Each structure stands twice: as structure tokens, then as C-alpha cells.
Amino acid sequence: MKRKSTVIVAVLAAVALGAAACGSDSDGGSNAGGGSDGYELAFVQGVAGDAFYITMECGIKEEAAKQGATVTVQGAQKFDPTLQTPVLQSVIASKPDAILIAPTDVAAMQQPIAQAKAQGIKIVLVDTTLNDPSVAVSAISSDNSAGGKAAFEAIQKLAPNGGKVLGVGVQPGISTTDARDKGFADAAKADSKFTYLGVQYSQNDPAKAASIVSAALQKDPDIVGIFASNLFSAQGSATGIRQAGKQGQVNVVGFDAGPEQIKALQDGTVQALIAQQPGDIGVQGVQQAVKALKGEANEANIQTGSTIITKDTIDSPEGKAAAYKASC
Amino acid sequence: MSATQTTPTVATEDAPASRLSRISRLQALQILILLVVTIAVFTALRPDTFLTGFNIRGIVQNTAIYAVLGVGMTFVIITGGIDLSVGSVLVFSGVVADKVMVWYGGQGWATVLVGLVAALASGLAWGLVNGVLVAKAKVPPLVVTLGSLSAALGFAQIITKGLDLRDAPQALVNDIGFGNIVGQVPTIAVVAAVVVVFGIVLLHRTRFGLYTYAIGSNAEAGRRSGVKVERHLIKVYAFAGLLAGFAGLLNLGFFQSTTIGGQSNTPLNVIAGVAIGGTSLFGGIGSVFGTVIGLFIPIVLQNGFIQVGVQPFWQQVVVGAVLVAVVYVDQLRRAAALRGTSPRLPFLSRAGGAGSASRKGSA
Amino acid sequence: MSAVLEARGITKHYGHVEALADANFDVQAGEVVALIGDNGAGKSTLVRILSGAEPADSGEILFDGRPVHLSSPTDARALGMETVFQDLALAPHLSPVQNMYLGREVMRNGLLGKLGFMDAKSMRDGSRAAFDRLGATVRNLNGPVGSMSGGQRQGIAVARAAAWAQKVIFLDEPTAALGVVQTQNVLELVRRVSGEGIGVVFISHSMPHVMEVADRIQVMWRGRRVATYNKADTSMEQLVSAMTGALAQEAS
Incomplete structure (x- = not known):
């Protein structure tokens, strides 16, 4: 019994060693x-x-x-x-x-x-x-405020006649999403064709985002654009629009361009993405x-800046370059 | 006593009887050897960086909070229970301590002391809730602490609206969280070491520790011998909660944040350390010393792998494999030494249930 | 000679099942009384009631001639009565010393004792003395009892009860799972315990063991005592016939 367990401990040590060796081999960027x-x-x-x-x-x-x-x-x-x-x-x-x-x-x-x-x-x-x-020595980040502005520009293109726009945020107090929401709000207020309805918070919960959006559409049936500052907010917003039967009328602009967001764009859940x-x-x-x-x-x-991706540009070289990668 | 366990022969009467105790000592020793071997391997691979003062200091700092939680967890698991709520109780206590320290004001030691009292009281309260539900209401510990895991985190989020608080006073951050007690010896590690020594003495030298073992070994035997099993179980869970509360204050000092979203893996990491350290999830066996070694192993592995440049995901695979292998080896030895132990995990059943316990007693 | 423990007219119902019907029982100091009977005759129920583990529906328990109320095993222990249950009730991971003193730890003097520190040395010495006195073979006082043989464990359980009992010990089937040699050791232990002036109540299915160790034998049948014999005056045949209900009335 004692011998057996000693053997297993030895094997374990060997496995750890082996993994260490393999790992450093396979990781091309190793600095060893x-x-x-x-x-x-x-x-x-x-x-x-x-x-x-x-x-x-x-x-x-x-x-x-x-x-x-x-x-x-x-x-x-x-x-x-x-x-x-x-x-x-x-x-x-x-x-x-x-x-x-x-x-x-x-x-x-x-x-x-x-x-x-x-x-x-x-x-x-x-x-x-x-x-x-x-x-x-340096801090490099996306210009989130500009990202929010870009989201509004996307809505301007999708709804050139103007109308009411709503923000669906994550939660207050996150510096990046706050800056996005503010950039969007400032840009929307600056354009007289559009009416900014403010931002509401989904707490990162798609169901909450859906109920926010369907309630907002009850109050203001003529909303033309929603800026959802992260993935779950965007998914929930699209659900709320479907509940209200307003597909096609309301444009959802999402943030980030990971594989999930690209898929949401492809299947029409969102109409535009702001890629960092x-x-x-x-x-x-x-x-x-x-x-x-x-x-x-x-x-x-x-x-750093941001790129607007829409269904039209998603397969273009620029769109593909802007989408995030799953591997190098 | 069932018929299958009849007629031990004269030969077994003469067999050495101390196998089990030698094994529990052996277990801690083997884990220690595994740790030493791991350190030796990484030292050989990265001689210039691994065994440096800075790195050892970092490893010890990162183990400190887990060690405080591990002491309480060891007691709970020795009774045959489990406590999944320590991470949430840590967060809750940190939140309460933060709020109370803001209310009290100041950046000095008086504020820290007020926060300490608040954190200990919050942790103790959750521990008592766990203990009463386990011991009196006879709800399985897995379920009770799964419930308080969720509830404590929920309350923390209600109090903070989900946003981390960051109001740790300077004394807590600079002197405890990142300070050195002397030279390059981090204060947080010394504080944790004091808790560990306290836990070792409590477990091995006092009646409290003896009852903890007795309940995990055979609660019914304890009850018949006049041990107040329910009351002791409540005390054990309260002790674990108290330490989780204390860890909440240390956490606040170390991270300067209540880390609300950040402790979901903590109970499992601590339980893994306890199990690697040779404490039996079946109850009745274990040591605080083993737990500390068991907590060091995953942290040293991760540290070493990062320095050698192993991909992050491989680190998890190896830590998982080590956990399972170590506990498997332990199980093999124990099965040989203690025939007929019930294979059921006791924390899935009612606390100190007469049924499983007395079956064990008849082993 | 008067009984150290006597039960009169004990009844106990479990739902509609009558486990004890007007049962009587007595044991005197320094004697071994065997309590025998077929399965379901009420032996174990009677012992549970006499050791305080269960309350009786009606009836009277006299201890040293005085009526007593046993609401818990602690009450019985306080009177000097100990019970060795069939499943031993030892904690398998604890040592013989720890089992011996579980619930009755000897604490250190002064502040350390108040803080919960135990006097390991005096408990070890006390255990060794108790085992030696009764001739229990315990080779390792520090090893967990779970790794010891059935005979050693039984020895520890009986020695523990004997060490604390001042008056009466109940032994519920102490030889049921033992081999020949261990059985002899346990029976020898029973003799020594009674030799110290303690009343021993010995429950067993094994007629040879009963005949070997008992001074008196009380036979139960359908919830009551139907016969009491002195060992010298009886035979195995007589006991078996009493156990099977051949005697409807209590003899003697």
C-alpha cells in the first residue's frame, strides 16, 4: 500500500514536470x-x-x-x-x-x-x-466616449429621418460603459432631429433589458434606435422589440465584436456593432x-478608435478586420 | 453489528493497531514531500526567479486568506460536514466592515478595530445560522451552506447595489494588507500563521477538537457518551463563519475592495486544499497543518507554471489532476486501514444521523 | 440481599405493538444476571428503558430501593449505570484513551483547563489502569479503535463501561460478533466486573455463554418475565423451553 501510494505521488510529480515541459514547448511566446x-x-x-x-x-x-x-x-x-x-x-x-x-x-x-x-x-x-x-508608463484604452458617439452615428445612418432614441446600459458606476452611454447621449442631444429618452440599466440581465425596452415602446411607440452598451443588453433589447412587434422599426446598436456579437448581427438581432x-x-x-x-x-x-460594423460591411475586408479573433 | 464482520482471527488481534494514526501522519508527510518536490522542480527550471524572496513572499501572501478560511473548513469537514458559504460570508463581512468603517470614519487603527468587530460579528452570525440549520433543523450541510452561499452574497449585493466598496482605511491596507511585520515578512501571512497555530492547538490539544473528531467519527457514540453533539456542531460552523468574517477584513485590506464578484471559486479552492491536505471528506480524520500544505500546492503549481510559461488552461488541468490523485491515494490507504467505513459522503446526509454514524461505529 | 436495580410492571407500546407487558426485572450488586428470550421478547426494549434511552409507558423503576425517573442516558449514568450497546458506540477514528474519556475528559488544572485543554497524561494513565485491571488486551492506546480487532474493540467498550459504572452495567449481545478466543476474553471480563461488586445485566442468545457466566437467568417471553432461575438449579433444556413459552406464568 505504502509503495503504491509513493509510486502515485512520483507519477504526479512527473506529470507536473511533463506538463511544465510541454507547456513551455507549445507556447510559442515563451521567454524561457x-x-x-x-x-x-x-x-x-x-x-x-x-x-x-x-x-x-x-x-x-x-x-x-x-x-x-x-x-x-x-x-x-x-x-x-x-x-x-x-x-x-x-x-x-x-x-x-x-x-x-x-x-x-x-x-x-x-x-x-x-x-x-x-x-x-x-x-x-x-x-x-x-x-x-x-x-x-502609458495607459492605452478605447475612446469609449467616441464609441458611444459612433453608436449614435450608426443610428443616424440606419434611421436618417430621426426620431426617439434610448440607451440601455449595464449598471451605473462602470467607467467604460458610463463613458459609452455619455458619448451616445451627448451626440444624440446635439442632433435636433433626434430625441434622447435617457439611459436605463439592465443589470446585465437580458430579461430586464427586454422588459425595459417593451415598457419604453409602450410609452413611446415611435422609438427608432436603441444603444445597448453590452451583449446581454442588446439581446434583451431585441427580445423586447419582438414582444412589442416592432421589428424593422427599431434599430439596435450593440458594442464589441466578438463571435457572439457578430452572430447577433448576422441573424438580425442587432443592426450595427461598434467594434473597439x-x-x-x-x-x-x-x-x-x-x-x-x-x-x-x-x-x-x-x-484608440472604433469601427461601425453593419450587415452590409460585415463581410467586407474592413468588417472582417474589425471583428475580434478567437485565435491568432 | 452485521454478520459480515465476524470472526476476526487471533492474528489480527496481534496486528499493529496504530496503522490509521501512522497513516494520517504519513499523509501530511507525503503532501509535504509533494510540495517540496514541486518547489524543487520549479527551482531547477527557473533557478533565477522561482526561489526568490519576492516570489516566496507573493506565494505566502496569496495563500494567507485561503489559510484563514482553511482552518475553519478543516474543522467543519472533520465533523463530516462542509461549508460552501465561506466565500460569500467573506464578501458579506467585508461589505459590512467597509460600511461600518466608513460610518466610524478615519484611516487609523481605531477604525480597523471597529471594522474587525463588525467583520467578526457578521461572519459569526452567518456561521450560527449555518450551524443551527445543520444541527437543529437537520438540513444536510451541503444544502444549508449552498443556501447561505447564495443568501450572503445576495445581501452583500443588496447593501452595495452590486458595486464593490473600496473604503478600506489606510492602516488596514498599508500595514496589514501589504505591510511587512519585519523585513520582507508580510503582515498578512503572519496574521494567517497565528490563526493556523491557533487552529492546530484547538484541534489537537483541546476538548473542542476532540469533540470535532468524535462527531465526524461517530456522532451517535458521542451522543451516548454525553457529548452535546448539536451544540458542538453549531460551535464548529460558527467558528468557520467567524474565520470567514476575519478573512473578509483581511481581503478588504489586501484587495482594497469587497470583491463581490470575485469569490465564487473560493470555497471550492479551500475545500480542495483541505482534501489535498489529507482531511477526509467522510469525517473523523484531518489536520490543520495538512490543510495549509494542501492550500500551498495549487498556488505553487500556478506560480511555477506561469514562470515556466505554461498556458493558463493547463494549470487548471494539472491542479485538478493532483487533487483527484491525492485524494484517491488517501482513500486507498484508508480503506485498507479502516475496514468497513461507510462509503457515503456524510455531508449529503443529516448531521450526525444515527443511522450512518452507528454503521460506521460497527466497522 | 436487596436488588440494586429493580423494575416493576413496566409496559411499553409502539403503536399497537405491545413490546413490554407488565415486565418485572431485578439485578443485585456483584451478580451477573442473564436476560434471555426469543427475538421480540422485549429484552432490548427493557434495557433501553432501564438505561434511560426510552421512557416507559407505565411501571416503576427502583434504584437501591428508591423509585427513580430516568429521562435520559445521562440520568442513568449519573446513578452509576452504564450500557454497552450492540453496536459498541465507539468512535472508530479515536484512540482507546479518547473513547474511554469521551464526554468525561480530564481537564488540566487552572486556566488551561478552563480554556479547554485536556490532561492527556492522566487520561492515558487512567485508561491503562482500567484496561489492566480488567485484563482487556489493548496493545496500542494511541491507535484508532477502528483499526483494531472486534475482540479488542469489545474489550474497550466493556472496560469503558466498567470504568465508569458504579452500580450496574448492561451488556447487549457482547459476544455476538466475536470469535472463540475473543468471546472467552469478554466473558472473563464480565466475571471480573461483577467481582468488583457491580451488577451485570448480560443479554445474549447464546445459551452456552449464558450458562458459563451468569449467576441468575431471567427469561422473557412476549414482553414479560416468565421465569427466573439460579444457574445451579437449571439446565439448557429448561431455559429453551421457557424461552419458547412453555411457561405462561412467572416461576419462583
């Missing part, structure tokens, strides 16, 4: 034994396996290859500071030259990222940010990191 000339970069995703971050990863790897740098990519299973912190700490311990990170919480990630800086590692914040972004440019964020992130490592001046804040 990285060249002394190239910089070693690390990218800590907000969450592993998400199209937005994968697209960003693609941009990072592409640009890193150009710059002669190597990249390791790590992310936690969920968008969660309690899971991201140990990942970040392990990455810091592996002593990369620079870390590109999408912080999962403006407060919780502040100290762990400050620790990285204290170890002499250059920090670039990608997409999300911190309460005090000064620990980073995560690949571009990644490219610029690497550029800023390398600049900092070379001692050149950094841009503290960079904002």
Missing part, C-alpha cells in the same frame, strides 16, 4: 531562455479565453515580433482581481522587462501593480485602468513598453 538582445514582455489578460483579449494578444505578439521582443501571455479564469493578483505576482517574479496588463479592478490591482513597478518592471495599462495610473480596436491597443502597448525600456519618452494616455 529568451535572447539577451530582445526584451521580454509579459501580457496579463483581464480574463483568459476572451475574444477581446485574444485579439489584443494577437496585436501584441505581432508587434513584439517586429520589435524583436518575446511575449508570455497569462490570464485568470475569470475577470476577477482575487484571481488576477496571484497571476500577476507570479509574472512579476519571473522578472520580465515590461508587463502589459488589463487591471480587473481600479482599486484592488493598484498595490500589486505598484509592486511590479517597485521591481523595476515597466508597466503599460491596456484597455482598463487604475485609480492612479501614474504607476504605468483591441489589436491596435496591443500594438501600441508594445510600442510604448519598448520605448520606455529604451529610455524614450512615453505618451501617458493613448485612446
Whole structure:
């Protein structure tokens, strides 16, 4: 019995070793034994396996290859500071030259990222940010306000005669979606042909979004456009429109262009998508990191643009380029 | 006593009787060896970065909150129960502590102390609810704590409207969450170590610990010997809740946020650590020391894999495989040592149910 | 010589089933009384009532000649009566010492004791003394009893009861699952316990064991005592015929 269990423990250790070896082989971006000339970069995703971050990863790897740098990519299973912190700490311990990170919480990630800086590692914040972004050499993010403006422009094109427009938000207090909602509101108020009905919050629940939209259509049957600032809000809004029998009259503009959102566009659940440019964020992130490592001046804040995708442009080269990738 | 267990021969009468106790010590030792081997392997792979002061400090910091929860969980699992609510109770207590500290005002130690009382009281309250429902209402612990998992998180969201609170006072963040007690020894780890030592003494040296083992081993035997089984079960769940409340305050100091969305995996990670550490999910066997080692293993594996550059998803696969393999080995040994133990997981049945317990007693 | 424990006219119903009908029973200090009867004759019910595990519907229990009310096993224990149940009621993961003192721990003196610290040494010494006194073979005081043989476990259970009982011990089928050697050890243990002046109530289906160890034998049939014999005056044939209801009235 004792011998058997000892054997199993030994096998376990071997498996762990093997996985470690395989993993470092299969991961093309491994920095194990990285060249002394190239910089070693690390990218800590907000969450592993998400199209937005994968697209960003693609941009990072592409640009890193150009710059002669190597990249390791790590992310936690969920968008969660309690899971991201140990990942970040392990990455810091592996002593990369620079870390590109999408912080999962403006407060919780502040100290762990400050620790990285204290170890002499250059920090670039990608997409999300911190309460005090000064620990980073540069913070690159989507211009969410411009994204909201783009959403309104999409509605202008889809409903050129104007009318009433509604925002369906996630919940108040999220910096990115708040900025989108505000950008949309400001643009809508600026156009006299349109009436802005305000923003209501779905709490990320499609059923709630549906009841918001069907109630809004009861009150204002002539709504022409809805800006739903994330996927669930968009899905729920489309359901609410169907409940009210207003398909074709009301245009839904969604945000982001992952595989699910593209599918929603293809099957007519939404009429337009505002795609951010995560690949571009990644490219610029690497550029800023390398600049900092070379001692050149950094841009503290960079904002990237967004692209409108509609059913007409979805299969065009531009549309395909704007859609997020599931793998590089 | 059933007929299948008749006629032990004279030979067994002479057999060494201490097999089981040697095995439980052996288990902790083997896990320790596994941990040492893991560390050695990663040190060999990344000699320049793995065994550095910074990295060890990080690993210890990241284990600290789990260790505090693990102490309480070990007690609960030794009674044959389970507590799925620790993550939610942690969040709830953090939220209450945050609110109370904001109400009290200030950034200093007095504020922290007020928050500590609030966090402990919140955790204790949930623990008592769990304990009373398990011990008195005889609802299976799995169901009770699944319910409080949901309810505690729900209350936390009601209080905060779903948005994380971030009002940890400076003393809590700078001195406990990220501070060092001396040199590069993180305060949060020392605090957790104190809790762990307390748990070890409580479990192995006091009547409280003895009753905890007795209930998990054979609740009916305890009852007939005059142990107040229900009352002790309530105390054990209350203790686990109290520690979850304490962990809530530490969490607030470490993350400066109540991490409302972020603790859903916590109970399972803690239970995995307890199981890897040799505490039997069937009750009656376990140690706090083993739990601490068991909690270190997944964290060290993840840390090492990240440094070696293994893809994130492989890390989960390996941690899962280690968990199952370790518990399987443990099971094999235990089955050999303690014949006739009921294969039913006790936390799926009523607490200290006379039926399963007395069957075990007749082993 | 008066009975240390006596029961008069005990009745007990489970729904419509009459488990005990006007049952009488008595045991004296320092004697072994065997309680025998067919399955369902009411032996176990009677023992549960006398050990406080269940209340009787009616009847009287006299302890040292005084009527007593037993509402829980704790009451019975307080009077100096211990019971070894058929399923032993040992905690298999605990050691013999821990089982011996479970619910009756010896605490350390002073503050440490108030904080819940136990005096392990005095409990170990006490257990060793108790096992040695009764000749129970316990090889390892620290190993879990679950890994010990049936005979050792039975020995521990009986020794535990004997160590705490001042007056009466109930043994419910103590030899049912044991081999020959262990059975002899347990019967020897029973003799030693009664030799210390404790009344032993010995429930068994095994006539040879009963004949070997008992001083008196009380036979139950359909919820009442139908006969009491001194061992010297009876035979196995007589016992068996009493158990099968050949005697409708209580003898002697």
C-alpha cells in the first residue's frame, strides 16, 4: 500500500514536470531562455479565453515580433482581481522587462501593480485602468466616449429621418460603459432631429433589458434606435422589440465584436456593432513598453478608435478586420 | 453489528493497531514531500526567479486568506460536514466592515478595530445560522451552506447595489494588507500563521477538537457518551463563519475592495486544499497543518507554471489532476486501514444521523 | 440481599405493538444476571428503558430501593449505570484513551483547563489502569479503535463501561460478533466486573455463554418475565423451553 501510494505521488510529480515541459514547448511566446538582445514582455489578460483579449494578444505578439521582443501571455479564469493578483505576482517574479496588463479592478490591482513597478518592471495599462495610473508608463484604452458617439452615428445612418432614441446600459458606476452611454447621449442631444429618452440599466440581465425596452415602446411607440452598451443588453433589447412587434422599426446598436456579437448581427438581432480596436491597443502597448525600456519618452494616455460594423460591411475586408479573433 | 464482520482471527488481534494514526501522519508527510518536490522542480527550471524572496513572499501572501478560511473548513469537514458559504460570508463581512468603517470614519487603527468587530460579528452570525440549520433543523450541510452561499452574497449585493466598496482605511491596507511585520515578512501571512497555530492547538490539544473528531467519527457514540453533539456542531460552523468574517477584513485590506464578484471559486479552492491536505471528506480524520500544505500546492503549481510559461488552461488541468490523485491515494490507504467505513459522503446526509454514524461505529 | 436495580410492571407500546407487558426485572450488586428470550421478547426494549434511552409507558423503576425517573442516558449514568450497546458506540477514528474519556475528559488544572485543554497524561494513565485491571488486551492506546480487532474493540467498550459504572452495567449481545478466543476474553471480563461488586445485566442468545457466566437467568417471553432461575438449579433444556413459552406464568 505504502509503495503504491509513493509510486502515485512520483507519477504526479512527473506529470507536473511533463506538463511544465510541454507547456513551455507549445507556447510559442515563451521567454524561457529568451535572447539577451530582445526584451521580454509579459501580457496579463483581464480574463483568459476572451475574444477581446485574444485579439489584443494577437496585436501584441505581432508587434513584439517586429520589435524583436518575446511575449508570455497569462490570464485568470475569470475577470476577477482575487484571481488576477496571484497571476500577476507570479509574472512579476519571473522578472520580465515590461508587463502589459488589463487591471480587473481600479482599486484592488493598484498595490500589486505598484509592486511590479517597485521591481523595476515597466508597466503599460491596456484597455482598463487604475485609480492612479501614474504607476504605468502609458495607459492605452478605447475612446469609449467616441464609441458611444459612433453608436449614435450608426443610428443616424440606419434611421436618417430621426426620431426617439434610448440607451440601455449595464449598471451605473462602470467607467467604460458610463463613458459609452455619455458619448451616445451627448451626440444624440446635439442632433435636433433626434430625441434622447435617457439611459436605463439592465443589470446585465437580458430579461430586464427586454422588459425595459417593451415598457419604453409602450410609452413611446415611435422609438427608432436603441444603444445597448453590452451583449446581454442588446439581446434583451431585441427580445423586447419582438414582444412589442416592432421589428424593422427599431434599430439596435450593440458594442464589441466578438463571435457572439457578430452572430447577433448576422441573424438580425442587432443592426450595427461598434467594434473597439483591441489589436491596435496591443500594438501600441508594445510600442510604448519598448520605448520606455529604451529610455524614450512615453505618451501617458493613448485612446484608440472604433469601427461601425453593419450587415452590409460585415463581410467586407474592413468588417472582417474589425471583428475580434478567437485565435491568432 | 452485521454478520459480515465476524470472526476476526487471533492474528489480527496481534496486528499493529496504530496503522490509521501512522497513516494520517504519513499523509501530511507525503503532501509535504509533494510540495517540496514541486518547489524543487520549479527551482531547477527557473533557478533565477522561482526561489526568490519576492516570489516566496507573493506565494505566502496569496495563500494567507485561503489559510484563514482553511482552518475553519478543516474543522467543519472533520465533523463530516462542509461549508460552501465561506466565500460569500467573506464578501458579506467585508461589505459590512467597509460600511461600518466608513460610518466610524478615519484611516487609523481605531477604525480597523471597529471594522474587525463588525467583520467578526457578521461572519459569526452567518456561521450560527449555518450551524443551527445543520444541527437543529437537520438540513444536510451541503444544502444549508449552498443556501447561505447564495443568501450572503445576495445581501452583500443588496447593501452595495452590486458595486464593490473600496473604503478600506489606510492602516488596514498599508500595514496589514501589504505591510511587512519585519523585513520582507508580510503582515498578512503572519496574521494567517497565528490563526493556523491557533487552529492546530484547538484541534489537537483541546476538548473542542476532540469533540470535532468524535462527531465526524461517530456522532451517535458521542451522543451516548454525553457529548452535546448539536451544540458542538453549531460551535464548529460558527467558528468557520467567524474565520470567514476575519478573512473578509483581511481581503478588504489586501484587495482594497469587497470583491463581490470575485469569490465564487473560493470555497471550492479551500475545500480542495483541505482534501489535498489529507482531511477526509467522510469525517473523523484531518489536520490543520495538512490543510495549509494542501492550500500551498495549487498556488505553487500556478506560480511555477506561469514562470515556466505554461498556458493558463493547463494549470487548471494539472491542479485538478493532483487533487483527484491525492485524494484517491488517501482513500486507498484508508480503506485498507479502516475496514468497513461507510462509503457515503456524510455531508449529503443529516448531521450526525444515527443511522450512518452507528454503521460506521460497527466497522 | 436487596436488588440494586429493580423494575416493576413496566409496559411499553409502539403503536399497537405491545413490546413490554407488565415486565418485572431485578439485578443485585456483584451478580451477573442473564436476560434471555426469543427475538421480540422485549429484552432490548427493557434495557433501553432501564438505561434511560426510552421512557416507559407505565411501571416503576427502583434504584437501591428508591423509585427513580430516568429521562435520559445521562440520568442513568449519573446513578452509576452504564450500557454497552450492540453496536459498541465507539468512535472508530479515536484512540482507546479518547473513547474511554469521551464526554468525561480530564481537564488540566487552572486556566488551561478552563480554556479547554485536556490532561492527556492522566487520561492515558487512567485508561491503562482500567484496561489492566480488567485484563482487556489493548496493545496500542494511541491507535484508532477502528483499526483494531472486534475482540479488542469489545474489550474497550466493556472496560469503558466498567470504568465508569458504579452500580450496574448492561451488556447487549457482547459476544455476538466475536470469535472463540475473543468471546472467552469478554466473558472473563464480565466475571471480573461483577467481582468488583457491580451488577451485570448480560443479554445474549447464546445459551452456552449464558450458562458459563451468569449467576441468575431471567427469561422473557412476549414482553414479560416468565421465569427466573439460579444457574445451579437449571439446565439448557429448561431455559429453551421457557424461552419458547412453555411457561405462561412467572416461576419462583
